[in-house]
Amino acid sequence: MTATTAVRQLWIHSFRPGQGLRPEAVAHSLTPTGFVGRALRLEDRQGPGIIIVPEISQAICEFVRTVSGNGARRVLAILEGEAPSASQGAWEVLQAGASDVLIWNELSDPGNAISARFRRWQEVDELVESPLVVKNLVGGSPAWKSVVRRVVEVARFTDSPVLLIGETGTGKELLARLIHTLDEKRNQRSLVVLDCSTIVPELSGSELFGHERGAFTGAVAARDGAFALADGGTLFLDEVGELPLGLQTQLLRALQEHTYKRVGSNSWRRTDFRLICATNRDLPMEEARGHFRRDLYYRVAAWTIRLPSLRKRAEDIIPLVRHFMRLSGMADAPPELEAAVKTYFVTRDYPGNVRDLQNLVHRIMTSYVGVGPITLGNVPPDERPEANHTAQDWFDPASEQAIRQAVALGVGLREIRRAVEAAAIRIAIEGENGNLKRAAHKLGVTDRALQKRKAGQYQREEGSATPSSNCKVEVLEACR
Ligand SMILES: Nc1ncnc2c1ncn2[C@@H]1O[C@H](COP(=O)(O)OP(=O)(O)OP(=O)(O)O)[C@@H](O)[C@H]1O
Numbered sequence: 231m232t233a234t235t236a237v238r239q240l241w242i243h244s245f246r247p248g249q250g251l252r253p254e255a256v257a258h259s260l261t262p263t264g265f266v267g268r269a270l271r272l273e274d275r276q277g278p279g280i281i282i283v284p285e286i287s288q289a290i291c292e293f294v295r296t297v298s299g300n301g302a303r304r305v306l307a308i309l310e311g312e313a314p315s316a317s318q319g320a321w322e323v324l325q326a327g328a329s330d331v332l333i334w335n336e337l338s339d340p341g342n343a344i345s346a347r348f349r350r351w352q353e354v355d356e357l358v359e360s361p362l363v364v365k366n367l368v369g370g371s372p373a374w375k376s377v378v379r380r381v382v383e384v385a386r387f388t389d390s391p392v393l394l395i396g397e398t399g400t401g402k403e404l405l406a407r408l409i410h411t412l413d414e415k416r417n418q419r420s421l422v423v424l425d426c427s428t429i430v431p432e433l434s435g436s437e438l439f440g441h442e443r444g445a446f447t448g449a450v451a452a453r454d455g456a457f458a459l460a461d462g463g464t465l466f467l468d469e470v471g472e473l474p475l476g477l478q479t480q481l482l483r484a485l486q487e488h489t490y491k492r493v494g495s496n497s498w499r500r501t502d503f504r505l506i507c508a509t510n511r512d513l514p515m516e517e518a519r520g521h522f523r524r525d526l527y528y529r530v531a532a533w534t535i536r537l538p539s540l541r542k543r544a545e546d547i548i549p550l551v552r553h554f555m556r557l558s559g560m561a562d563a564p565p566e567l568e569a570a571v572k573t574y575f576v577t578r579d580y581p582g583n584v585r586d587l588q589n590l591v592h593r594i595m596t597s598y599v600g601v602g603p604i605t606l607g608n609v610p611p612d613e614r615p616e617a618n619h620t621a622q623d624w625f626d627p628a629s630e631q632a633i634r635q636a637v638a639l640g641v642g643l644r645e646i647r648r649a650v651e652a653a654a655i656r657i658a659i660e661g662e663n664g665n666l667k668r669a670a671h672k673l674g675v676t677d678r679a680l681q682k683r684k685a686g687q688y689q690r691e692e693g694s695a696t697p698s699s700n701c702k703v704e705v706l707e708a709c710r
């Protein structure tokens with residue numbers, strides 16, 4: 231079913247039922263766009279939806295975090311008030327998982343403004359869930375999903391240059407290939423990869439621009455360079471942060487004007503390609519320090535996408551392990567993992583990110599005997615942790631960094647404790663697909679204690695009842 235024919239329902243939730251902007255008015259505005267309203271019960275409120283809020287508060291952010299599953303499901307926030315006061319806190323609600331924030335009074339045509347967004351999101355999400363993406367790019371964590379969404383949207387709906395920044399092994403090349411494949415204008419032609427860390431300056435002219443016959447000793451025939459080969463397709467400049475300044479100057483004209491001269495030729499040639507660059511350096515920082523030309527930086531970084539390290543998406547580790555076990559071809563179906571092996575995978579450090587994990591799985595699979603689960607004995611001896619490795623090791627430099635930031639911002643101890651507890655509860659509940667009993671067990675508390683703590687979070691934040699108690703739900707439906 232395509233995005234233009236699919237029938238979609240949107241729930242609408244007002245934080246002030248009976249007051250201010252009414253859900254019926256929002257539903258009504260959507261009618262001319264082809265949306266059809268139908269009432270939804272509270273428990274059916276799983277798909278995309280709209281919340282109407284007077285202003286952004288902590289409780290509303292927490293609500294958005296829950297109903298959007300940290301941004302996994304599309305939620306549009308509509309503010310009733312007047313800009314600019316209404317838009318205060320808009321960044322926070324986006325951070326909490328809202329896909330966009332609209333100020334109702336600023337909209338000349340609210341129905342079209344809302345429906346166009348949901349249509350676009352639906353198209354993007356269908357691609358994100360398509361076999362092409364799901365089979366090749368493993369990961370359901372909010373951090374990874376949000377990167378894949380941006381990549382898909384940029385690839386399909388723009389022709390702009392994309393800059394991918396991420397530590398080694400985070401999947402930059404994989405995403406560059408995906409952008410090329412999804413780009414309908416380019417994917418019939420080549421994806422040309424140029425590794426900027428291996429370009430020899432003396433030969434760079436020929437590699438980049440090609441040469442004429444006899445242009446230099448040994449040039450026995452004319453040859454195309456990367457810019458010509460990429461014509462009509464995609465040029466992927468890998469490790470772009472390694473480009474020497476001299477070469478950056480040479481590249482600028484070709485990237486800016488899409489014209490170049492072969493070595494030994496005086497005539498300009500045209501080329502037309504999509505540009506993708508990748509680096510594990512902090513390129514904005516390199517630019518600020520003068521190590522990367524500013525004009526070139528703004529040319530390559532029309533869209534900058536930062537890939538998360540594996541430690542920022544630990545929930546993706548086990549699905550990636552299964553994926554790599556399947557790819558290893560050493561077992562018909564991925565074997566089960568003993569609980570201790572799962573813990574080992576999740577708590578290990580991965581300086582080489584996904585590539586590191588991939589190598590580890592490969593080594594483990596070589597010693598797998600083909601029957602029963604993977605056990606600790608399958609972990610190669612040089613990979614085994616020190617005997618005194620304890621559960622305390624989870625408190626790594628990244629956790630300390632977050633707390634450092636909070637202390638520097640003057641956040642009090644009580645608030646830090648509350649935030650850490652709220653995050654642990656949310657992560658445990660998500661990890662158990664909403665099952666409070668299992669989440670409580672995981673956290674070592676009773677389910678009653680967990681429920682009380684969860685309810686307490688909402689009450690502390692707003693002095694309000696839990697969000698579901700004042701929920702008013704209606705519907706719409708999408709797409710002609
Ligand atoms: N989300 C993912 N799902 C499946 N495989 C992945 C994923 N991310 C990375 N990989 C795999 O991990 C390996 C490293 O990925 P890739 O080469 O794209 O990383 P990179 O960021 O370009 O690394 P480097 O900076 O070292 O060049 C590849 O084999 C890739 O297929």
Ligand SMILES: [Mg+2]
Pocket residue numbers: 402403468508
């Ligand atoms: Mg790479």
